[in-house]
Amino acid sequence: MKVKLASNYGFCFGVKRAIKIAEEYKNSSTMGPLIHNQDEINRLQNDFNVGLYKDLKEVKDDDTVIIRTHGIPKNDLKNLKAQNAKVINATCPFVTTPQQIVKKMSKEEYSILIFGDSDHPEVKGVQSYGEDQEDVHIVLEPSDLEKVNFKYNKIATVAQTTKKKEKYLEIVNTLILKNKEVRVFNTICDATFENQDAARELSNEVDVMVVIGGKNSSNTKQLHSICKENCQDSYLIENEKEIDKEWFKNKTLCGITAGASTPDWIIQQVVNTIEACH
Amino acid sequence: MKVKLASNYGFCFGVKRAIKIAEEYKNSSTMGPLIHNQDEINRLQNDFNVGLYKDLKEVKDDDTVIIRTHGIPKNDLKNLKAQNAKVINATCPFVTTPQQIVKKMSKEEYSILIFGDSDHPEVKGVQSYGEDQEDVHIVLEPSDLEKVNFKYNKIATVAQTTKKKEKYLEIVNTLILKNKEVRVFNTICDATFENQDAARELSNEVDVMVVIGGKNSSNTKQLHSICKENCQDSYLIENEKEIDKEWFKNKTLCGITAGASTPDWIIQQVVNTIEACH
Structure with a gap:
């Protein structure tokens, strides 16, 4: 195949x-x-x-x-x-960046807003770099801002690297309407979305698609759901043992993608096994 | 009346x-x-x-x-x-603010973006405070950004005081997606919109509405059009000489508003004349 x-x-x-x-x-x-x-x-x-x-x-x-x-x-x-x-x-250097921004901005007397999940280790780390912990605020939704009391009307904002840009903009827009200065640092990392964009593109080209990753991984499940939109015969597997030869019958090209936690050596085993299918 | x-x-x-x-x-x-x-x-x-x-x-x-x-x-x-x-x-102190922001930010090596009309005297004044005139850019629409080449990937942005916030946010959002840091100064003045909001509210309460201002003034015409939405009998006049007593026949309450360039003494003459109508 x-x-x-x-x-x-x-x-x-x-x-x-x-x-x-x-x-x-x-x-x-x-x-x-x-x-x-x-x-x-x-x-x-x-x-x-x-x-x-x-x-x-x-x-x-x-x-x-x-x-x-x-x-x-x-x-x-x-x-x-x-x-x-x-x-x-x-x-990750992309995580060190918001840590250092929070440190610098809170020293310069900006109130800090982090767009992210307050339970996430990355966010806990970034938050810890604020000088005044009471003026470091974490939100997930624009509506969460209603409960936030900033010390200053100068706000510096960073985002958890894996969050969606659209939601970050919504939050930033709410801040801009209510504050004199908003210093927006776009710390969102494109990696997750690049995998998704590439999966969307490839699933349009092929007649069967294999997504490799943890069955409980939300990012892998999202890749699978994107692929299914374009290619009905899209399968989610954790490793090469789950491959079924029947999937490739009467098919000409198999697309392959993998979740953000899937190591290359597992992907390579899957590629080798599918290539050996007739 | x-x-x-x-x-x-x-x-x-x-x-x-x-x-x-x-x-x-x-x-x-x-x-x-x-x-x-x-x-x-x-x-x-x-x-x-x-x-x-x-x-x-x-x-x-x-x-x-x-x-x-x-x-x-x-x-x-x-x-x-x-x-x-x-x-x-x-x-106006609300205009001095963006002038000083542009001066300070361009000294700190931010590229400058002004949301406004490049022919407007206010914008020409604000623009002139940039240290590097080639890195002070003026746009009216998000699409104008396509032609803009910033020197840095740190952008500071201000808006002409009379512009609409919604459009400013659109421009800012485009900037955030493409630059590491965007420093957003909300320099838009609420005055124009406060007059509009108040006209909208009042025209809902009354059965006749008089808008005072220049017939060529865009801000007066906008007030007139807002009033007409809620109150069919809305009239635009430049001064008390244009008042027609017929307007107030069988009416109970006349609302009055005025454009941003209408002096109080002209408004007072209109109020006196209408109050004298039976």
Whole structure:
């Protein structure tokens, strides 16, 4: 079977970078799971002896700790460093940016607004960089702004990297109408949307489509749903074992895409298996 | 006839202030007409000997020159001052703000975007405060941005005080999607829209409506059209001489509003005349 990969799929820049760092620092441990893919975590454990802390308290002196792409709160980082742990910072550069913006803007006496999910580790990290924690506000919807009391009428705003731009603009527009100055930092990362755009394009070209990723991963499910819009015969699988040869009967071209937590070696196994189908 | 004035009508804060300044400085002259109302300009001339320059070249040493609400370009102001003219600055404070923002932001190496009409004196004045004139851009529509080449990917933006917020947001949204940082200064003045909102409200309450203002004034015509939506018997007049007693037959309440260039004494004459109608 002939296959064609989407022009963008799988890991984003930040995750690729973090995995490369983990491979370089054998015998280290990551603070929380590096990605939402157990197969990849097992591979790093087996091939590079990369372990996993579930809590900061598990870190011992002289350990090598890898900070994952989401980043961690400022004080946690400070405590780790104070503990004489060797800290390897794999925080995605696209996440470091909003952290530093929040730090700088709150020093310059701007009220801070973060568009994101207050429970998300990335947002918790970014939030921690505000000088005045009471003037760092987190919203998910424009209507959430009604409950927000800013200290200043100068607002600086950043967004969680994986959020949708359209919603960010709605929030920003509400801010602009009510404040003298709004300093908008567009910190949204295109990676997720690039995978989606590429899936949309490819699913229009092919007569069967395979989406690889976790069945509980919201970003993989979204890719699957985009593909089904254009190509009825779209299948969601976690690995090559789930492939059914029957899918490719009387088909000419199979499109392939993968969720943001799907490692390349799993994608490659799927490609090889489909190519071997007749 | 019973009359009711709109909750907002006529001159805005800046124009009221400029006229007060002109009355204080007898024997001065204004740089360009102070407002778009010939009756008011005649009154200032007759009662306070306030003259009018059509061009900077007409200014002689030791003249007292009043800068009107729109402001003037930075270099014109500099030249006036160099000439030993006594400069009385009646530039509206809401116009001074964007001038100073453009000055500060272009010094801090932001590219400047002005939402406004490039031919408007206010916009020409604001524009002139940019350090690098080639990196001060003026647009009226989001699509105009396609032709704009910014020097930096940090943009600071201001709006002409009389423009519509909705359009400003459209322009700002386009900027946010394409630039790392957009510093949005909401310099739009509510005065025009407050008159419109008040006219909308009042025209719903009354059975006849009189709008006072220049028949060529776009802002007066807009008030008239808003009133007609709610109250069929809405009349546009320039002064009390145009009032027709027939309008008030079998009516109970006459609403009154006035365009942004209509002086209070003309409004008062209209009110008196209508109140005297039976």
